[in-house]
Amino acid sequence: MDRFAWTSGLLELGETLVVQQRGVRLYDGEEKVKFDSGVLLLSTHRLIWRDQKNHECCIAIPLSQVVFIEEQAAGIGKSAKIVVHLHPASSNKEPGPFQSSKYSYIKLSFKEHGQIEFYRRLSEEITQRRWENMPTSQTIQVNKDSQAGRIRAVGIVGIERKLEEKRKETDKNISEAFEDLSKLMEKAKEMVELSKSIANKIKEKQGDITEDETIRFKSYLLSMGIANPVTRETYGSGTHYHMQLAKQLAGILQTPLEERGGIMSLTEVYCLVNRARGLELLSPEDLVNACKMLESLKLPLRLRIFDSGVMVIELQSHNEEEMVASALETVSEKGSLTADEFAKLVGMSVLLAKERLLLAEKMGHLCRDDSVEGLRFYPNLFLTQS
Amino acid sequence: MSFAWPWQYSFPPFFTLQPNGETRQKQLSAWCALALAYSQRHRLPAMTVREAQDSPLFANRRLQRKLPLESIQVVLEELRKNGNLEWLDKNKTSFLIMWRRPEEWGKLIYQWVSKNGLTNSVFTLYELASGDDTENEEFHGLDETMLLRALQALQQEHKAEIITLDDGRGVKFF
Numbered sequence: 001m002d003r004f005a006w007t008s009g010l011l012e013l014g015e016t017l018v019v020q021q022r023g024v025r026l027y028d029g030e031e032k033v034k035f036d037s038g039v040l041l042l043s044t045h046r047l048i049w050r051d052q053k054n055h056e057c058c059i060a061i062p063l064s065q066v067v068f069i070e071e072q073a074a075g076i077g078k079s080a081k082i083v084v085h086l087h088p089a090s091s092n093k094e095p096g097p098f099q100s101s102k103y104s105y106i107k108l109s110f111k112e113h114g115q116i117e118f119y120r121r122l123s124e125e126i127t128q129r130r131w132e133n134m135p136t137s138q139t140i141q142v143n144k145d146s147q148a149g150r151i152r153a154v155g156i157v158g159i160e161r162k163l164e165e166k167r168k169e170t171d172k173n174i175s176e177a178f179e180d181l182s183k184l185m186e187k188a189k190e191m192v193e194l195s196k197s198i199a200n201k202i203k204e205k206q207g208d209i210t211e212d213e214t215i216r217f218k219s220y221l222l223s224m225g226i227a228n229p230v231t232r233e234t235y236g237s238g239t240h241y242h243m244q245l246a247k248q249l250a251g252i253l254q255t256p257l258e259e260r261g262g263i264m265s266l267t268e269v270y271c272l273v274n275r276a277r278g279l280e281l282l283s284p285e286d287l288v289n290a291c292k293m294l295e296s297l298k299l300p301l302r303l304r305i306f307d308s309g310v311m312v313i314e315l316q317s318h319n320e321e322e323m324v325a326s327a328l329e330t331v332s333e334k335g336s337l338t339a340d341e342f343a344k345l346v347g348m349s350v351l352l353a354k355e356r357l358l359l360a361e362k363m364g365h366l367c368r369d370d371s372v373e374g375l376r377f378y379p380n381l382f383l384t385q386s
Numbered sequence: 387m388s389f390a391w392p393w394q395y396s397f398p399p400f401f402t403l404q405p406n407g408e409t410r411q412k413q414l415s416a417w418c419a420l421a422l423a424y425s426q427r428h429r430l431p432a433m434t435v436r437e438a439q440d441s442p443l444f445a446n447r448r449l450q451r452k453l454p455l456e457s458i459q460v461v462l463e464e465l466r467k468n469g470n471l472e473w474l475d476k477n478k479t480s481f482l483i484m485w486r487r488p489e490e491w492g493k494l495i496y497q498w499v500s501k502n503g504l505t506n507s508v509f510t511l512y513e514l515a516s517g518d519d520t521e522n523e524e525f526h527g528l529d530e531t532m533l534l535r536a537l538q539a540l541q542q543e544h545k546a547e548i549i550t551l552d553d554g555r556g557v558k559f560f
Binding site for chain 1: 397399
């Protein structure tokens, strides 16, 4: 406990509060001390304890004094504690409550809990050692006689000076943080150049390397996030894997599609397929890439992308345009319908119902009424009447 | 006799600008026709866009639908393109709907002038619009702004000349 020094409890310039906890008692090693009920504050630089009854009584210890910390679990009648092992006190330490101590550690007892969070934050601060980056004046304020130590900036000039210092610190921190990022971006650029040159080599040497190798190269490029660089051949933009996958999908999806009126949104397909697979789940990119090959592989399903960007899988035999005619009948019967109402009537998902109504509008069969009540579709009387 | 609203006026989609091109064309034609008929029936004076928003022309209270501001502006632009609307200020805040184009008015006036052998005579604007002689003519009671526009149109065709008289303006027909 002799490492503690009296303090005003005010935070220094550049010091920020991290976390605080009420109901903390201090121990000098194994012995209780008179500091039995206080608020424990953790800042970027120090550990501060202030008496809950007497706010003037406030002590602090710099985090640089901490060697390491341990957790001590709660027991029956005992609160959970954090044990803080400390370096010996420095010779120029400010005066504190204890001149000497036979222990090189203290304990923080959390009578009102909160030790888990506090321990986490304290570990973080000790690891990060933020106090080294944000130098504040090292001398800690003495309680009553305040002249020694920090230049107490007074008045507007003082405030401005503080703001200026803070701004400079922030600037420095930001540019330091981004240094790593710019190095990373440089590397990334090199990688992209490299893969582009590989792609070009593939293009030139089409005859020399076997198809297998081409496909393997393509999959490497794909895994790096670069879409197929080679011109589209019979297999479209896929790899072996995607081809196999496409065939698999055709098998899995045939029945579900028939059950759902021949059309499903890609998200529904994704869920269905992954649920069936259990392990070895498909990524969305793989699913989309496989679906893009469906038509060229002459499989009985195809991928369709609506104007709005919504992607669906349809059976080849499904004709959305024909469905539009029946949609028109349904809407006419009811006078007008919203996408929700239509979906319920027909037994479709709202997403697909909306796409069908939008398609009908695009074809001129329906028109829209957009008001605060929502979006409704009507038969297009503008074209059929008068 | 109350104004006969067209069927579109009770059709909610009429108050939403249609995204489909073909549909929109039909919709705009209907709006233009309605605006002209309404303006003729109610002898609409010049109005501001603000006033237009609240007018029964663009806001059907019973149906609880109003044509939104951007769409009203599309309709007004369409009217202007057809020669049936004139903006009265640079900021496009007030306008005049001309259910009959100035050229058309000019034609009617000139027809009356020639039919009655009155070419080469001079008239004051008042005489033309409110005189006894023109009582049975369609252009009788035409407001001065429109009358002037009509005469300006005739002036373009060299069939008339607007002149200044002692107590106002007048026109000479050729």
